[in-house]
Every structure is written in C-alpha cells, then in structure tokens.
Amino acid sequence: MFANVIIANRGEIACRVIRTARRLGMRAIAIHTPADRGALFTRLADEVHEIGEGANGYLDGEAIIALARRVGAECLHPGYGFLSENAEFAEACGRANIVFVGPSPGAMRAMGLKNSAKTLMQKAGVPVVPGYHGDNQNPKFLREKAYEIGYPVLIKAIAGGGGRGMRRVDAHMEFDAQLESAMREAQAAFGDGRVLIEKYVASPRHIELQVFADAHGNCVHLYERDCSLQRRHQKVVEECPAPGLPEETRAAMAKAATGAALAAGYVGAGTVEFIADASRGLGPADFFFLEMNTRLQVEHPVTEAVTGLDLVEWQFRVAAGERLPLAQDEIGCEGAAIEARVYAEDPEHNFLPSPGRILAMSLHGEEGIKGIRVDTGFAAGDSVTPFYDAMIAKLIVHAPTRADALASVNKELDDAVVIGPKTNLAFLRALMRSPEVAEGAFDTGFIDAHLARLGAAPHAPDSRAVLAAAQRLLARRDALRPSPLAPFDPWGVADSFELVGARRLGLDVTIDGRPERLHVIGAGQHALEAAGGPAPPAADRPEISLFETADGAYAFAGGRQAFVALIDPLERAAGGPEEGDGGVRAPMNGRIVSLAVEEGETVEAGQRLAVVEAMKMEHALTAPFAGVVADLVANIGDQVEMGERIMRVQAAGEAEGPP
Numbered sequence: 001m002f003a004n005v006i007i008a009n010r011g012e013i014a015c016r017v018i019r020t021a022r023r024l025g026m027r028a029i030a031i032h033t034p035a036d037r038g039a040l041f042t043r044l045a046d047e048v049h050e051i052g053e054g055a056n057g058y059l060d061g062e063a064i065i066a067l068a069r070r071v072g073a074e075c076l077h078p079g080y081g082f083l084s085e086n087a088e089f090a091e092a093c094g095r096a097n098i099v100f101v102g103p104s105p106g107a108m109r110a111m112g113l114k115n116s117a118k119t120l121m122q123k124a125g126v127p128v129v130p131g132y133h134g135d136n137q138n139p140k141f142l143r144e145k146a147y148e149i150g151y152p153v154l155i156k157a158i159a160g161g162g163g164r165g166m167r168r169v170d171a172h173m174e175f176d177a178q179l180e181s182a183m184r185e186a187q188a189a190f191g192d193g194r195v196l197i198e199k200y201v202a203s204p205r206h207i208e209l210q211v212f213a214d215a216h217g218n219c220v221h222l223y224e225r226d227c228s229l230q231r232r233h234q235k236v237v238e239e240c241p242a243p244g245l246p247e248e249t250r251a252a253m254a255k256a257a258t259g260a261a262l263a264a265g266y267v268g269a270g271t272v273e274f275i276a277d278a279s280r281g282l283g284p285a286d287f288f289f290l291e292m293n294t295r296l297q298v299e300h301p302v303t304e305a306v307t308g309l310d311l312v313e314w315q316f317r318v319a320a321g322e323r324l325p326l327a328q329d330e331i332g333c334e335g336a337a338i339e340a341r342v343y344a345e346d347p348e349h350n351f352l353p354s355p356g357r358i359l360a361m362s363l364h365g366e367e368g369i370k371g372i373r374v375d376t377g378f379a380a381g382d383s384v385t386p387f388y389d390a391m392i393a394k395l396i397v398h399a400p401t402r403a404d405a406l407a408s409v410n411k412e413l414d415d416a417v418v419i420g421p422k423t424n425l426a427f428l429r430a431l432m433r434s435p436e437v438a439e440g441a442f443d444t445g446f447i448d449a450h451l452a453r454l455g456a457a458p459h460a461p462d463s464r465a466v467l468a469a470a471q472r473l474l475a476r477r478d479a480l481r482p483s484p485l486a487p488f489d490p491w492g493v494a495d496s497f498e499l500v501g502a503r504r505l506g507l508d509v510t511i512d513g514r515p516e517r518l519h520v521i522g523a524g525q526h527a528l529e530a531a532g533g534p535a536p537p538a539a540d541r542p543e544i545s546l547f548e549t550a551d552g553a554y555a556f557a558g559g560r561q562a563f564v565a566l567i568d569p570l571e572r573a574a575g576g577p578e579e580g581d582g583g584v585r586a587p588m589n590g591r592i593v594s595l596a597v598e599e600g601e602t603v604e605a606g607q608r609l610a611v612v613e614a615m616k617m618e619h620a621l622t623a624p625f626a627g628v629v630a631d632l633v634a635n636i637g638d639q640v641e642m643g644e645r646i647m648r649v650q651a652a653g654e655a656e657g658p659p
C-alpha cells in the first residue's frame with residue numbers, strides 16, 4: 001500500500017478520501033486554492049499546500065503534478081469533477097511517477113466521449129439508445145437524423161457532463177434553434193461543440209451500475225443506484241435497490257455493465273449509466289447504455305451502505321496493484337440506502353446558488369448514529385463560496401427496507417438545521433414525502449413536472465417561525481431598553497379566544513429585507529400575530545430554530561429560513577437610513593397631539609413637524625432633510641400605528657409628478 005496520497009480535489013470528497021487514507025495508514029496531503037483557505041478538508045489533512053491564484057488551482061494539472069513531485073506524493077486521488085476524467089492529466093501523472101488512482105488513460109479516452117463510448121458498447125453487445133452518434137455534424141443532416149429517429153429526441157454534447165450541452169426537442173421546427181444552442185453551450189463548457197442525437201426515452205429511469213475491475217482481469221459489479229430523481233438532468237436523490245426493478249432486468253444490467261468495463265479494458269472504480277423505460281415496465285429489453293463515468297461518483301455512499309464496503313479503499317488497493325478484495329458471489333446487497341444532496345441554493349428562486357457563511361448546522365450523522373451518514377466539507381462557521389459546487393452535504397441513510405429508509409431520511413430531513421445560506425432542505429422534505437416517491441412511481445421528469453407542489457416557488461415564510469424570531473428580538477431589545485410592549489409570551493396565549501377584540505399594536509419588521517407589519521395583541525399577556533392568517537394545524541408544525549445576529553434573527557423551520565429584523569421606530573423617526581423617501585412615520589402607536597406644518601410648506605432639516613403622544617410621552621417628529629411637506633394624511637387627534645406614514649418631506653429638487 002502507498003505511504004501517502006495527494007488529493008487533487010476539495011470539499012466533501014477531499015474529506016471523504018482523507019478519512020480512508022488515514023485508516024489505511026497513509027499520509028493525506030491536501031492542496032487548496034486561496035479561495036479555500038481554512039476549509040474543513042484542509043483542517044483534516046496531514047499536510048496542506050496552497051496552489052494557484054483565486055479559485056482556479058484545481059484545474060491546473062501541471063502545477064498539481066509539480067507540487068506532488070516536490071512533496072514526494074506516491075499516488076494522486078482526483079475525487080470527482082475537476083481533473084478526474086482528464087486522460088492527459090492521468091498520463092502526466094504516470095510520466096511523473098505518481099500513481100493516478102483511477103483507470104488507465106486509454107480506458108478514460110475510450111469512455112470519455114459519448115459517441116465513441118456508444119460505438120464501443122455496440123460492438124460489445126451492450127444495448128445503446130437508438131440514435132445517431134456518427135461524425136457528421138452538418139445541421140441539415142442532423143435534423144434529418146432527428147426526423148428519422150422520431151421526436152422527441154435529445155441533442156447531447158459528446159463531451160458533455162453534468163447535464164450541460166443537452167437539449168430535448170419535441171418538434172421538427174424547433175430542432176435548428178435547439179441544435180445551435182446545444183452546440184454553443186457545449187463549445188463554451190467543454191471546448192468541443194460536437195453533438196449526438198438520441199431518441200428521448202418515454203418515461204426515463206436513470207439506473208446505473210457500480211463496477212470495479214483490477215489489473216488481474218477480475219471485474220465485479222456492486223449493484224445498482226437509481227438516480228431518477230433529477231432536476232434538469234442533475235441528480236438530487238439516489239438509492240439502492242432501484243424501486244420496482246425486476247430481478248431479471250437487474251441481472252441483465254449487471255451483465256451489460258461488467259461487459260462494458262471489460263470491453264474498455266477498465267481498471268478501478270467506474271459507473272455504467274443506463275436509461276430504462278418505465279413506461280414499458282423496466283423489462284430486460286428496455287434499458288440502454290448512456291455513458292460510463294470513469295471515476296468515483298458523488299453518490300457512491302449508497303453503494304457503500306448496502307454492500308458494507310469502502311470504495312475508496314478498493315480504489316487504493318487496485319491502484320497499488322492488488323487484486324479485488326472480494327469475488328462477485330461474496331458481495332451482498334443488504335437493505336436499502338438513500339442519499340439526498342443538500343445544496344446551498346434557493347429553490348424558491350429557480351434554485352439559484354446561495355453562497356454565504358454557515359451560521360449554524362446540525363446534521364445528525366455527525367454523531368455517528370447507526371444507519372445515518374453525513375458526508376460534508378463544511379462545519380458551522382465555514383463559508384460556502386460562489387466559486388465551486390454549492391453542495392453542502394450528502395445525507396445518507398441505510399435501513400432494512402425501503403420504507404424504513406424513507407422514514408429515516410424524512411426524520412433526518414426534519415431534524416436537519418442549516419442557517420445562513422438558503423438550502424434545498426424544505427424542497428427535499430417535500431420531495432421525499434411525495435406519494436409517488438413512496439410508491440417508486442417516478443421518472444427523471446418527476447421533479448421538473450411538480451416544482452410548485454414541492455415548494456419550489458416563492459411562498460410566504462412560516463409565520464410561527466417569524467413570530468418566534470420577532471418575539472426573541474423584542475425580548476432582546478426590552479432587555480436593553482424598557483419597552484411598554486414587554487413582557488411577551490406569544491405561545492402562552494396564542495390559542496386563547498380572549499384575544500378577540502383585544503388591543504392591537506403594530507410591530508414593524510423586515511422579513512428577508514421586505515418590510516412587514518406584525519400585530520402585537522395585548523390581553524393581560526401579550527402576543528404576536530402574523531399578517532398572514534391563522535397558524536397551520538398542529539400536525540404540520542415543524543420545530544423552530546432561532547439564530548440571533550447583531551442585526552436580527554434567523555428563524556428556521558421545516559427546512560426554510562427567514563431573516564427577521566426589527567425596524568426601530570425611534571431611529572426611523574429621527575430619519576434613519578431607510579428614510580430615503582422622506583417619509584415621516586409614527587415612532588409608536590399613539591395619537592397625534594399637534595401638527596406644526598401644512599401641506600406644501602417648506603421646511604428645514606430637523607424642523608419640528610408633528611408630535612405623537614404615546615404611553616404618556618410625547619415624541620417630536622422632525623424633517624429628515626430640507627424640502628416641502630407632501631402627502632400629509634393625518635389630523636390632530638388621529639390614532640396612528642407604529643411605523644405609519646404621517647407625511648413625507650419632498651427634497652428640494654425632487655422631480656414633481658406630471659402637471
């Protein structure tokens with residue numbers, strides 16, 4: 001075995017490789033970019049070296065190999081992504097006498113492009129998706145081919161990966177435009193604009209086989225992973241066994257997968273991806289080869305759970321020239337495993353990445369509960385940067401049956417807390433509770449077809465959580481400065497009918513930066529009430545976690561967070577920064593006892609405009625800047641609510657409306 005390993009990757013997969021390297025007694029050498037200074041994997045490694053500038057170092061093969069030589073690395077683990085499927089890089093490692101933990105450059109090349117891989121598989125008798133994967137890239141010719149294949153078709157970049165450079169075309173007249181945009185994207189992403197055309201499988205299920213081969217001619221499979229829960233052709237949830245997969249089809253896929261690996265002269269860990277047609281019952285004649293990924297997959301923990309094996313250990317052993325540790329009939333598949341990918345992204349806004357500092361994070365696997373595993377590259381306090389993949393963690397569960405595994409993943413998702421960046425936790429909760437998922441009645445189009453139902457559309461924050469945060473903030477403010485609104489105990493009285501007709505005071509807050517008014521209900525005790533209506537039924541009341549910052553508090557419940565801040569009425573009356581509009585507002589609920597100005601009157605900055613009386617105190621309202629009084633809506637004696645605008649000061653020179 002090797003004495004050390006240099007890891008040419010980052011994040012959770014670097015952490016993952018370090019763990020096994022250590023267990024095998026190897027020294028773990030990490031590299032990191034300046035953008036990853038202090039990241040968790042650099043804290044776990046035995047030795048760390050900074051490379052490159054900014055965020056780009058992980059793609060600089062030459063610099064990585066030079067460093068590996070300098071530090072005396074015996075082998076290099078590429079993780080996934082980055083240089084893991086780069087045959088030139090693997091070759092350069094070989095020239096530098098560093099063992100590349102992965103297949104030979106030849107096997108990577110054979111499988112690297114989707115078109116040549118399909119040709120090779122066809123020769124080996126592996127079924128491939130019907131379509132055109134030849135060299136002719138003439139747009140007219142490709143359009144003819146699409147017509148012959150029959151719509152819908154899929155245009156795919158032959159160098160593609162991660163779902164990029166792929167376009168579904170449903171009608172002949174759309175073909176040219178889609179082809180052009182697929183080629184453009186492929187050229188930009190992979191430096192290769194060539195495409196192939198495939199029949200779009202009607203009800204596609206993505207089922208892939210993990211294979212492993214050694215340099216002594218042995219090749220085994222480690223069962224399948226169903227990765228059909230995808231969003232825009234990118235995996236979100238993976239599981240083993242594939243629900244509803246007939247044993248006969250499973251055996252046929254296993255045979256095709258090992259056949260594919262042998263045909264490519266494969267050594268090491270690889271994944272053979274198939275697309276199966278669920279509309280035809282996943283029969284043994286209804287699956288087709290998609291591509292082979294010549295590396296460790298993101299979702300490999302699912303396989304580790306059901307087989308009880310450490311795939312990274314196997315990678316090291318095979319790279320060191322050892323034989324596969326087990327023969328096919330010694331490899332079992334126990335129970336069911338599910339992995340859910342937790343991302344820093346905002347499902348309510350088109351899944352935009354949501355980088356930022358992780359203020360709090362609790363994912364239970366860290367405590368080492370049996371059957372629950374969390375692979376992450378982050379700890380609380382770390383930042384998700386915009387430079388890399390926004391995946392925060394992989395939550396993996398293992399249980400005796402699929403139903404148990406689903407129950408377990410749902411419980412873990414319910415208990416998970418991540419505060420700071422927005423995450424897809426609520427989306428994952430909704431997804432994993434879908435009846436279709438429970439029944440195994442889904443295909444790769446399921447998520448995209450049900451986005452709104454899965455909560456992936458803008459909707460109001462959890463009102464109970466918002467109120468809990470507001471209450472906490474009021475308590476904090478009251479501790480600093482006594483307030484007429486204290487004490488607050490919203491939950492003590494929330495269900496009480498005595499509140500009907502109670503005195504209501506407005507409380508102005510911002511929720512995720514948007515101004516909102518909550519209502520403080522006074523009835524002996526005080527309660528807060530959201531603008532948004534009654535609280536949800538008790539059965540669907542997820543636990544609330546609060547995290548206070550200097551400016552406000554995060555309220556987290558059911559996988560979603562909202563940031564709540566109090567609008568300080570006193571600051572605002574004094575012309576705080578939010579008063580750019582010149583609005584003059586009531587600092588608290590009270591009564592206007594005097595008005596010193598009239599509509600249209602010219603005023604100086606700081607000039608007294610009105611007096612509001614509340615709690616036997618008078619508060620003077622003054623002009624935030626010089627200008628003219630406009631929109632004066634109040635009269636002497638009027639009751640006003642906290643934050644209510646009484647008038648506006650229009651700055652001198654501010655544009656008037658049309659005459």
Ligand code: ADP
Pocket residue numbers: 129154156160161162163164198199200201202204206230233234273275290291444
């Ligand atoms: P990538 O290299 O981007 O992973 P793949 O060829 O593996 O590309 O395809 C990615 C995903 O696209 C698949 O998991 C599947 O959801 C979908 N897909 C690919 N080919 C087809 C097809 N012929 N019919 C239907 N869906 C497909």
Ligand code: ADP
Pocket residue numbers: 009010011012013014079080081082161162234235293296297298299388389390391
């Ligand atoms: P798989 O086909 O293994 O399921 P994906 O295609 O989703 O997985 O994952 C590979 C992608 O992960 C790469 O294309 C890259 O964008 C991203 N990636 C690469 N390295 C890392 C890393 N260290 N941490 C997070 N994401 C990464």
Ligand code: MG
Pocket residue numbers: 162273291
């Ligand atoms: Mg793929």
